[in-house]
Amino acid sequence: MRPYVIVNVAVSADGKLSTRERRQVKISGKEDFDRVDEIKAGCDAIMVGIGTVLADDPSLTIKSADRIAERVRNGKPEHPVRIVVDSQARTPPDAKILHKGPGLRIIAVSLAAPEENISALKNHAEIIQAGEVTVDLPVLLTKLAEKGIKRLMVEGGGTLIWGMLSAGLVDELTMFVGNIIIGGKDAPTLADGTGYVLESDFPVLERMDVIPMEEGVLIHWKVRK
Numbered sequence: 001m002r003p004y005v006i007v008n009v010a011v012s013a014d015g016k017l018s019t020r021e022r023r024q025v026k027i028s029g030k031e032d033f034d035r036v037d038e039i040k041a042g043c044d045a046i047m048v049g050i051g052t053v054l055a056d057d058p059s060l061t062i063k064s065a066d067r068i069a070e071r072v073r074n075g076k077p078e079h080p081v082r083i084v085v086d087s088q089a090r091t092p093p094d095a096k097i098l099h100k101g102p103g104l105r106i107i108a109v110s111l112a113a114p115e116e117n118i119s120a121l122k123n124h125a126e127i128i129q130a131g132e133v134t135v136d137l138p139v140l141l142t143k144l145a146e147k148g149i150k151r152l153m154v155e156g157g158g159t160l161i162w163g164m165l166s167a168g169l170v171d172e173l174t175m176f177v178g179n180i181i182i183g184g185k186d187a188p189t190l191a192d193g194t195g196y197v198l199e200s201d202f203p204v205l206e207r208m209d210v211i212p213m214e215e216g217v218l219i220h221w222k223v224r225k
Contacts, residue, residue, distance in 0.1 A: 003044070004172075005153075041071060084108065
């Protein structure tokens with residue numbers, strides 16, 4: 001038993017999430033931001049990796065007051081649970097994700113995370129341990145399901161998305177493809193990590209929709225099981 005998982009990304013025309021220095025780049029605009037906000041509002045939790053937190057310092061809050069009000073009317077918290085996959089508990093205690101907006105935060109760590117790092121985060125977030133050296137994603141998702149999280153949005157980065165895909169934990173992928181080329185063999189992509197060797201291991205996607213948006217295109221995929 002695990003949550004239904006939606007991966008959402010914005011990539012350049014050459015499939016990059018950001019520059020080789022992990023510097024955030026504006027790939028999409030207001031229309032796509034509003035689309036992402038709508039997905040967030042429909043989810044129980046939003047998850048990112050520690051690399052995204054260190055590079056971008058996101059808050060992962062819902063921006064639309066109307067969507068927040070609708071969640072409250074439906075008996076939900078203002079914002080989804082915000083989750084960081086952070087094997088060594090490196091999340092800065094002053095990170096926006098821990099302070100901006102009300103609601104539960106979860107830091108997922110491994111058993112190898114330094115205790116002093118965990119102690120610094122306990123005042124701001126619930127700590128879930130899963131995995132010996134790195135976070136065991138299937139175990140983590142089982143624990144999230146036990147907390148009532150049924151619909152989970154994953155916003156990056158490439159290492160976390162690769163981990164989710166390679167473990168067979170992704171159900172949908174929505175990607176905005178922008179009209180810029182970033183380049184660089186070391187620039188992060190949609191799915192970093194070791195990569196597959198055998199074609200038989202490749203996740204196969206079923207195209208659900210393709211929509212021109214702004215100066216790019218939005219592609220909606222479903223992962224074929």
